[in-house]
Amino acid sequence: MPSYVDGFVIPVPKANLAVYKRVATKASKVWKDHGALAYFECVGDDLETKDMTPFTKLAKTKEDEVVIFSWAVFKSRKDRDKANKAIMSDPRMAGMMENCKDIFNAKRMAYGGFKVIVEA
Incomplete structure (x- = not known):
């Protein structure tokens, strides 16, 4: 049973979404090759919220x-730590990391590791 998740929130220009999707699809293969059990990339669709902080505000x-x-x-x-070390040294990532500069501002990306406390 999985017990650890790496999470990301990234503001991406709408004009770069198709390119981002292509790069993310390639990246998913690298993550899976190095031990990720599952990998997801989702684009905001229903982000207007009342009485809560919407992701658009959170991501500015x-x-x-x-x-x-x-x-x-x-x-x-x-397993995540071992995978991330291998992912960052994987030669397939070098080109993708360079491309990211043109796709989104990595300094605005939020990232963190999370222990799973409930799985249903």
Whole structure:
């Protein structure tokens, strides 16, 4: 049973969404090759909320941007740490990391590792 998740929230210009999707599709293969049990990249669709903080506000998106909500699932933090080390040294990532500069501003990306506390 998986017990660890890496999560990402990324504001991406709408004009770059198709390119982002192509890069994310390639990245998903790298994550899976290095131990991710599952990998998801989602684009905001219903983000207007009442009485809560919408992702658009959280990500400080501009009018021409969308919110990407992504996560990768691992068996454990140890497996995640091992995978991330391998992912970052994987030669397939070098080109993708360079392309990211043109697709979105990585300094505005939120990232964190999470212990699973409920799985249903």
